[in-house]
Amino acid sequence: MGETLSRTVTQNPDLRSLECIRCGGHQPxxxxxxxxxxxxxxGTPANLACAYVPRNGTSGVPLPYEGAPSLGEGGTPLLRADLGGDVDLRLKWEGANPTGSHKDRFSAVVVARALYAGYETVAAASSGNAGVSLAAYCARAGLGCEIAVADDTPAHVLTLMRDLGADVVSFPEAGLRWRHLAAYLGSRTVLPVTNVPVPPVGSSAFGIEGYKPLAAEILAELADRVPDWVVVPASRGDLVWGLYLGFREVCGTRPVPRLCLVEPFPRVAAVLRGDDPHGHFPGATAVMPSLAGNTVALQAVEAVRRSAGRAEVVVDAAAAAGTRRLWRSGLPLEPSSAAAVVAVDQACGSGAIAPGSVVVAVATAHGLKGM
Ligand SMILES: [Zn+2]
Structure with missing residues (x-):
């Protein structure tokens, strides 16, 4: 089926190159x-970003590929969250995506890329949400899917991936998954779409483009009011960087919202204080596996710096307490997502977010998968 569908996928004719986010060099x-x-x-790895021919007077966000099978991703609601603070807090409810997380936006575009370029299989390292999402989109497109997981991945998540047709390979530690993906570099049949090098750069530049429409959707829901802050849980920063790219396009001459990156222990926060971004950042999280990892990708730092944003650390106990509070408010989020709401509380408490601000917290994933 993948071969048939590949003929329906088109590449955006305005896509001219991929541009390095550090040195500005262009790649085909x-x-x-x-x-x-x-x-x-x-020795300073950096991700690339899609570069398009500038079009004056056009609105909307360009995407690299069109015509791949959709499962109805995107267009998620922006919920008012009356949680008692003195800011106008909205939740971008990404759990409403087809497999329950924002990753569906990424999967839709990387699967389109894989079909267009004639790959047979997509491979990824995942702690859960990305793997389940890619498995579904690959199955829909008739592509093979291989997910590299860590041995401590919950059994019911592995079952979801396998039931969706993915091959699951397991490794004793998360870092070994990247080495496994590196074996596919240069392959004409298998496309690795998540990070490969150490220090990391992040995931496929094409997939990250899939996050840009989030910015357009948020602005539309707010009647074109640019929010003061957008609060985003992050590990390697694919989502926060994609949001930055999207807001840069939809805000025009206006400043983009300040991006508040949420992490379980200081990584980007440490880099912003002067630490070497290519170092090792000690710390662990038991309740937020989506936000785990001891390295920093430049794209995460750049999203914060270029938006005049900040990084907020939310520890496990606070994320767990915040999750319970949100579930009892009828908002079933996974702890990695609830951490965004906790971060808003903390940043309001410290004065980093001013009273009266319009704040959007990205509720990245539904909590039901974790049950
Ligand atoms: Zn470069």
């Missing part, structure tokens, strides 16, 4: 799982 349109080759050689 293609798959670069290790990011910019020059920056990689210099």
């Amino acid at each position: 349109v293609g798959d670069h799982p290790r990011g910019c080759p020059s920056c990689l050689e210099n």
Whole structure:
């Protein structure tokens, strides 16, 4: 089926190259799982971003590919969250996506890329949501799917991936999954779509484009009012960087919202204080596996810096308490997502977010998968 569908996928004719987010060098349109080759050689890996021919007077966000099978991703509601604070807080309810997380936006575009370029299988490292999402989109498109997981991945998540047709390979530690994906570099049949190098760069630049419509949807829901803050849970920062790219396009000459990156222990927060971004950041999380990892990708730091944003650390106990509170308010979020709401509370308490601000917290994933 993948071969038949590949004929329906088109590449945006305005897509002209991939541009390094660090050095600005351009690469031909293609798959670069290790990011910019020059920056990689210099020991400072950096992701690439899609560069399009500028079009004056057009609105909307360009995407690299169209015509792949959709499961109805995107267009999620922006819920008012009357949680007692003195800010106008909205939740971008990404749990309403087909497999219950924002990853469906990424999967739709990388699967389109895989079909367009003639790959047979998509491979990814995942702690859960991305794997389930990719498995569904690959199955829908008739592509093979291989998910590299860590041995501590919950059994019911593995069952979901396998029931959706994915091959699951398991490794004793999360970092080994990236080494496994590196074996597919240069393959003409298997496309790795999540991070490969260490230090990391992040996931496929094409997939990250799939997050841009979030910015357009948020602005539309707010009657074109640019929110003061958008609060985003992050590990390697695919989502926060995609949001930055989207807001940059839809805000025009106006400043983009300040992006508040949420993490379980200081990583980006440490880099913003002057730590080496290519270092190892000690810490762990037992309740937020989506936000785990001891490294930083440049794209996460850049999203915060370029938006004049900040990083907020939410520890496990606070995320767990916040999750319970949200469920009892009828908002079943996974702890990694509830952490965004906790971060808003903390940042309001410290004065980092001013009273009266319009704040959007991205509720990245539904909590039901974790039950
Ligand atoms: Zn570069």
